Amino acid sequence: xxxxxxxxxxxxxxxxxxxxxxxxxxxxxxxxxxxxxxxxxxxxxxxxxxxxxxxxxxxxxxxxxxxxxxxxxxxxxxxxxxxxxx
Numbered sequence: 001x002x003x004x005x006x007x008x009x010x011x012x013x014x015x016x017x018x019x020x021x022x023x024x025x026x027x028x029x030x031x032x033x034x035x036x037x038x039x040x041x042x043x044x045x046x047x048x049x050x051x052x053x054x055x056x057x058x059x060x061x062x063x064x065x066x067x068x069x070x071x072x073x074x075x076x077x078x079x080x081x082x083x084x085x086x
Contacts, residue, residue, distance in 0.1 A: 009077075022059065030063075032065070060074055
């Protein structure tokens, strides 16, 4: 077990905005940034910064769809963690 890597993974999930983003993505296959901004009521730059952190930890991944960027959960451990939190 890589304790450092797992610690960084959990730290990324520990922020309220990032946890909300992950919860939202767990409910659907993928979502674009504009929908996340609308749902959370936060500036696009804030949402993008948090998504970048989640992406750097391998928690989410993205794909381009025209001019939009769609994000999805990339690590199945997230769903298990969310279930445990319930």
